[in-house]
Amino acid sequence: MTDPRYLYAVCRPWNAPIQVDLRGVAGAPPKELRHGSLVAVVSTVPARDFEGEALRAHLADPQWRADLVRSHEAVVAALTTVTTPLPVRPGAVFPDDSAVRVLLAAEGDRLDRVLDRLADRVEWEVTVTVAAADAAQVDEADPVRELHDRLSTLADAARLDPPGRFGTPAGPVEPVLLRAAYLVPRGACEEFVEAVEHHRADRGARRGPQVSLSGPWAPYSFTPAPYGDD
Numbered sequence: 635m636t637d638p639r640y641l642y643a644v645c646r647p648w649n650a651p652i653q654v655d656l657r658g659v660a661g662a663p664p665k666e667l668r669h670g671s672l673v674a675v676v677s678t679v680p681a682r683d684f685e686g687e688a689l690r691a692h693l694a695d696p697q698w699r700a701d702l703v704r705s706h707e708a709v710v711a712a713l714t715t716v717t718t719p720l721p722v723r724p725g726a727v728f729p730d731d732s733a734v735r736v737l738l739a740a741e742g743d744r745l746d747r748v749l750d751r752l753a754d755r756v757e758w759e760v761t762v763t764v765a766a767a768d769a770a771q772v773d774e775a776d777p778v779r780e781l782h783d784r785l786s787t788l789a790d791a792a793r794l795d796p797p798g799r800f801g802t803p804a805g806p807v808e809p810v811l812l813r814a815a816y817l818v819p820r821g822a823c824e825e826f827v828e829a830v831e832h833h834r835a836d837r838g839a840r841r842g843p844q845v846s847l848s849g850p851w852a853p854y855s856f857t858p859a860p861y862g863d864d
Contacts, residue, residue, distance in 0.1 A: 643719035756850035815855035
């Protein structure tokens with residue numbers, strides 16, 4: 635019996651070397667499956683853990699799923715250093731290489747369009763929070779909007795997490811003033827990071843909202859399940 639194939643992402647072919655000792659889900663090294671202009675990045679996983687009821691039971695285990703997601707994201711992160719991966723949601727398993735190629739053949743035109751839209755772009759995430767003790771004294775709607783507007787000019791797209799508003803929502807221990815993802819051309823990344831740092835510097839040592847920046851990531855927020863929309 636052939637062991638299943640675990641799918642991480644779909645990409646265009648790349649030329650730069652990828653991490654030599656990279657290991658994916660279940661400790662297996664990822665490999666490339668090419669079909670036309672597309673590359674599927676997969677690894678072999680044991681059937682005993684990744685088929686039928688066994689897989690469903692594992693996915694119901696929070697620790698097992700967390701380990702899977704961590705390994706999945708490590709591969710996608712490595713791909714992001716050499717190409718623009720179209721990440722697949724964690725847990726996509728196919729019977730064999732042929733089944734993956736059937737997906738590429740059936741969805742090739744759509745995948746090409748999504749990859750065209752995302753080419754040479756990465757995702758940055760920005761979160762602005764305020765300590766609960768300071769929330770009542772903070773009126774940051776305008777500065778936060780200014781930050782979002784400035785970052786949006788450097789990005790091709792932006793997505794705000796619900797409720798997607800500026801202000802201090804009630805309830806959280808650290809109320810969130812802004813949580814957003816930005817799709818940024820690689821050539822604009824330095825300016826994007828500098829804009830965030832400039833906002834922090836303007837605030838100096840004043841109490842109030844704290845800005846956190848993470849990335850660059852593969853464009854997860856801009857590729858809805860399972861591998862993007864048009």
